[in-house]
Amino acid sequence: MHLLYADDSGVVSDPNVKYSVLAGFATFENQTYWIQKAIDSIMEKHLGRSDIELHASPIRSGKSFWRSVPKTTRDSILFSSLSYIRDNYPRQFILFGAVINNKKESVSEELFSQLTSRFDKFLKRKFIKHGESARGLCIFDKSKMENQYQNWSRIYQTLGNRWNERLNNFAEVPLFLDSSISRSIQLADLIAFSLYRNFEHSDDSYYSIIKDCFDQEKSQIHGLFVAE
Helix, strand or coil, X not given: XXXXXXXXXXXXXXXXXXXXXXXXXXXXXXXXXXXXXHXXXXXXXXXXXXXXXXXXXXXXXXXXXXXXCCHHHHHHHHHHHHHHHHHCCCCCCEEEEEEEECCCCCHHHHHHHHHHHHHHHHHHHHHHHHCCCCCEEEEXXXXXXXHHHHHHHHHHHHCCCCCCCCCCCECCCCEEECHXXXXXXXXXXXXXXXXXXXXXXXXXXXXXXXXXXECEECCEECCEEEEC
């Protein structure tokens, strides 16, 4: 089974924020253990311990625990984690993301629709062209959107989304995990943060590392949607 780990970045309701992001990565179920091991090793190498959450925003800004950690160390953790994603594309990571201007209508649902539709089409393509397992499951960071995401997913699986496309390749409605106990959700947070920094602040220092890792075929990018 393919698992899509996803998280958001940007606040839809904040008038001072221009963009909202929902993004993450798909991986096969047998890769999650190795992903955790790899991120633990990165934390151990740069921090001397592996029990701290990889949370992009406070790491970059040096808040809370990270206040006493040198900026060079914090940068090394973020860049090393993103480089790990890049270096293991597409074997371990296939990225998906949606970036939408907050002036658009129904931003939250559009983000969810774009992400789940693109993941579903990825699964369909896997099955039709390569005969690979085509079942998938979305796993999100716990948030106030939990009930809404599950309701939308149920509707999309039975009646279809706004393009009248059914999510036929999903094994279940989305599941939700506390990011503090999941390295995969933490990496999804980092991917979403990288997109947010790029579009909201014109800072591509993070996004530039992973920009070529989104789902694509024959140079056509399927995994990233941007609505300016």
